Amino acid sequence: MLGLNYKLRELENLGREIHVGLIGCGQMGRGMISQIENMKGMRVVATADLHTTLIEQAYMKAGINKQSIVLTTQLEEAEKAIEQGKVVGTVYSELVTSLPSVDVIVDATGVPNLGAEIAWKAILNKKHIVMLNVEADVTVGPLLKQMADASGVIYTGSAGDEPGAVMELYDFADAIGFEIIALGKGKNNPLNHEANPSTAEVEAKLKGASPKMIASFQDGTKTMVEMNAVANATGFLPDVAGMHGPSGTVGELPSLFQLKEQGGILDGKGIVDYVNGVAPGVFAIISSDKEEVHHEMNYLKMGDGPNYVLYRPYHLTSLETPLSVARAYFHKEATIAPWKGLQAETVAVAKKDLQPGDHLDGIGGYTVYGKLLSYNEASTGSALPIGLVDPNVVVTRPVRKGEIITFDAIEQKKESMIWKLRSIQMQSTDNKSVKNEFVKLKSILV
Known part of the structure; x- marks a missing residue:
């Protein structure tokens, strides 16, 4: 991280700044917006959240007046606002990831499926992606990193996490x-x-x-x-x-x-x-x-x-996340990334006795908690990764409290982005085929 302060100051002296797009305006996102407003050469120019009042409050608490906050769902209006030195709030994450003037995307949603989708769309739009979403990273990070490498952008976890x-x-x-x-x-x-x-x-x-x-x-x-x-x-x-x-x-x-x-x-x-x-x-x-x-x-x-x-x-x-933003932008380096591939797996364990027809409600819910195994142990036992758990996953046989949930004990009722990416990741372990997989992903997901 040494020297980033000088590079940011130099960038600002040149009349430029790193434009950050933020997805997720919860506790982590709000803190990051305020921290970046104190920095040289960087600004969160666009933020997406389902609750635009949270976006407005976050920007105003960071010292930005309400007149400088433009709430919109339109790409052209958002781009024009940024050109005028204003900031943008929207309910659509796709708007933020597709804005031409945004350099680096930060995912602060904490939801594995959303994080996977945000990272993929950022990479597709040739933007660096900083993941404040470790849950998505441990599930499909190896594939996302390969895709980012093939696209010439940086996929990275966050400093401070x-x-x-x-x-x-x-x-x-x-x-x-x-x-x-x-x-x-x-x-x-x-x-x-x-x-x-x-x-x-x-x-x-x-x-x-x-x-x-x-x-x-x-x-x-x-x-x-x-x-x-x-x-x-x-x-x-x-x-x-x-x-x-x-x-x-x-x-x-x-x-x-x-x-x-x-x-x-x-x-x-x-x-x-x-x-x-x-x-x-x-x-x-x-x-x-x-x-x-x-x-x-x-x-x-x-x-x-x-x-x-x-x-x-x-x-x-998230107060340190800007360091990862700057490192990706200036040095084209990741703070942390799955360089070794899938070495370990956080698997889903039943919090209570589960019966056929029960829906798994996700991380921090009522049905499962995570347990770290080596990847070899997890894959040999056909254990379900915690990042694939969501309400569309239904139990098909009794599972006792404390038992690791396996793929043969569940059924996925509706396919999600993270399941698609995980499936492709498991089929693509050869780095030589990365570009072919990138083309395949475009055709499947665009």
Whole structure:
């Protein structure tokens, strides 16, 4: 991220700015709009949400007067408004992704199917896409990245989101030659697999957030999905199904994340995990085979070894997203992306006993939570990815509470974008065929 401030200032001095299109004006989107208004050389020029009052409020809280906000469904009117220095609000995400003057799209919907559709349309319109939608990324991100590469644009996760923050530590440690034992994040609240929008309602009101979003934090799904993204970026895997999830302090992490024969909890190295007690931070556990390096780490008060912790005690979510926007625009680089392909899978587990005819209501709902497995384990067991769960998926046989839901236990009543993309992704594993798949996608989805 070094130097982006200078590049943004230089861009503004040239009388130009990065034009950002935002889809989703919830908590994350609203914060991002205000943050970008404080920045040089960047502006959110168009925002889509089903509730245009939220868009107006977000822009006005960011310091933009109401007269400068144009609500429209028309492309020409929107483009003209942006040319005049105004900002646009609309109910149509397609309008934002197709605006010629928009450089980078940010998906902040948090809905897997919507995120998949937004990313695809951004790529089709040759715009960089920043995903604040890890749920969509872990489901069809490998294909979307291939499509973006073929189209000459950047597909990336977001700085500030926990996977992006973990990736910063990984890149730093990897660049200077440390052995990386484990990558992880803190969990903010006690794990409760039964959490649902009703049980999360009070906390959601206090935080001004969606009850489904809070429930997805509490039931562990969000944690599983976030570390799934790290696994797909690095090739690191969960050491056990669902990860260990120990409790501990930052100072205890180096001894916790050692091999069992060394007194730790690990069966292997190169793993992803989470820890109760170190939220809201992220961490990397590192080591070295060089005596002088251990001597230096001890001198620098990093501990006695052989393992050490790199800890970032914050992640600013969507307030850091502009850094990924700028990095994609200036450097044509991703903050985090599924470079290793499908390494892990967050699978759907029944929150309660399910009967034939029951509809699965999605992430943070009443019927399922997510559990992280290696991709090999998930595919061998024909487990249903959590990102494919929506109300159009119906249970066809009894599924017990705590049981992983498999493809042979469900029926999809109505095909969605993310199911189409996932199907093509599973058929297209050869990078040499990417351009052919891109053409196929155009013919199927346009």
